[in-house]
Amino acid sequence: MGLLSRSVSIMRYRVRGELPGSFWDSVDEGVKKGAFREIDTPGDEVGMGWVAMEDFTDRDFPGASYLRGNYVALSLRVDTIRVPPRILEIQVRKESAKLLEETGRQRLSSAQHRELKERMKETLKRQVFPSIQVFDLIWDTSKAVAYFGAHAVKARDRVESHFKKCFGLTLVPLIPYIRATELLPDKDQQQVLENLKPCSMAR
Amino acid sequence: MDFLDILSEKAFLGREFLTWLWFKSDQSAGRIEIPGKKVVEVIFLDRMTLDLSDADTPQTVTLQGEYSGLREGLCALREGKKIEEARISVKAADNDFAMILKGTWFSFGSLRTPPVLPASEADEEEPLEGAFLEKVSLIEESMEIVDSLFEYFLKLRTSDRWESEELPAVRRWVESTSG
Numbered sequence: 001m002g003l004l005s006r007s008v009s010i011m012r013y014r015v016r017g018e019l020p021g022s023f024w025d026s027v028d029e030g031v032k033k034g035a036f037r038e039i040d041t042p043g044d045e046v047g048m049g050w051v052a053m054e055d056f057t058d059r060d061f062p063g064a065s066y067l068r069g070n071y072v073a074l075s076l077r078v079d080t081i082r083v084p085p086r087i088l089e090i091q092v093r094k095e096s097a098k099l100l101e102e103t104g105r106q107r108l109s110s111a112q113h114r115e116l117k118e119r120m121k122e123t124l125k126r127q128v129f130p131s132i133q134v135f136d137l138i139w140d141t142s143k144a145v146a147y148f149g150a151h152a153v154k155a156r157d158r159v160e161s162h163f164k165k166c167f168g169l170t171l172v173p174l175i176p177y178i179r180a181t182e183l184l185p186d187k188d189q190q191q192v193l194e195n196l197k198p199c200s201m202a203r
Numbered sequence: 204m205d206f207l208d209i210l211s212e213k214a215f216l217g218r219e220f221l222t223w224l225w226f227k228s229d230q231s232a233g234r235i236e237i238p239g240k241k242v243v244e245v246i247f248l249d250r251m252t253l254d255l256s257d258a259d260t261p262q263t264v265t266l267q268g269e270y271s272g273l274r275e276g277l278c279a280l281r282e283g284k285k286i287e288e289a290r291i292s293v294k295a296a297d298n299d300f301a302m303i304l305k306g307t308w309f310s311f312g313s314l315r316t317p318p319v320l321p322a323s324e325a326d327e328e329e330p331l332e333g334a335f336l337e338k339v340s341l342i343e344e345s346m347e348i349v350d351s352l353f354e355y356f357l358k359l360r361t362s363d364r365w366e367s368e369e370l371p372a373v374r375r376w377v378e379s380t381s382g
Binding site for chain 1: 223313332342
């Protein structure tokens with residue numbers, strides 16, 4: 001469910017850091033640099049990057065289409081492939097038997113078995129459709145806040161590292177203590193806050 | 204302190220806030236007056252999770268179902284548990300919002316805002332942008348309401364009044380509704 005749906009789940013971030021040079025040029029450069037692309041390296045992830053919020057197949061952003069007033073509206077698209085484990089097991093067994101017959105050996109070493117399994121996984125990946133996930137991100141550039149449309153740890157890790165890679169800026173989750181330091185500007189209160197320990201709310 | 208230290212050592216702040224918020228809402232029939240600011244209506248709805256954060260092994264209680272939570276929830280509070288997440292509704296002006304507010308991450312789950320105008324009825328020149336800006340402004344309004352309640356809590360929590368008045372009142376509430 002996207003951020004514009006009726007019911008949304010949101011993680012709120014503070015955007016920390018400064019963009020070099022012209023702000024909007026750097027934003028544009030970061031969006032283009034991190035636009036969705038296929039990944040051709042081993043692993044479950046076969047594609048990742050920014051796409052348009054209203055169309056997950058649009059990775060070109062004509063006319064800076066991600067801009068809405070002071071907001072940058074993007075989606076992080078993540079394509080992953082998971083080879084069904086039992087299918088992998090069948091193929092590894094078949095291939096292993098073939099190898100043993102060819103070499104006349106009794107069994108494969110654990111390193112050989114691991115290498116075979118990885119090779120089979122990469123071969124089978126080409127026969128499976130990817131799962132496509134899309135997570136919305138709205139960056140309010142005037143308040144240095146970003147809203148991310150997911151709570152899952154993996155999705156959050158991905159957006160935090162991709163955002164850093166593209167813009168050089170850090171997404172800091174606005175957890176209670178961090179938000180508290182912003183809401184209490186008074187130095188004495190900040191000091192008390194820093195030393196605060198949990199209290200028992202029962203007698 | 205780095206982020207992970209803050210996350211583990213200061214997680215109690217969000218739980219204490221939610222627990223205090225329930226107390227405040229229950230004491231004032233859902234109308235919380237933020238001194239010098241505004242009145243916010245806060246209702247605890249049909250779902251709440253409480254846990255014992257200091258325990259070696261997690262001890263969690265989840266309560267579901269309308270009106271069933273009060274008794275069991277207070278019972279969990281008497282055992283020292285605090286609210287980790289709760290479904291609440293908040294309203295400060297005309298707009299009503301419902302959400303599952305989470306204590307540790309201060310994240311907003313299943314946030315429901317009032318509906319935005321369909322794109323065709325919004326700004327005719329930029330229908331998508333109009334609907335987008337309206338939705339984002341509603342999301343921000345809901346967060347500002349929660350922030351104003353959190354700020355109210357923080358000012359009390361970091362003042363002498365916490366130990367002398369507020370915390371004893373919370374404890375009396377927890378005890379008085381026993382049985």
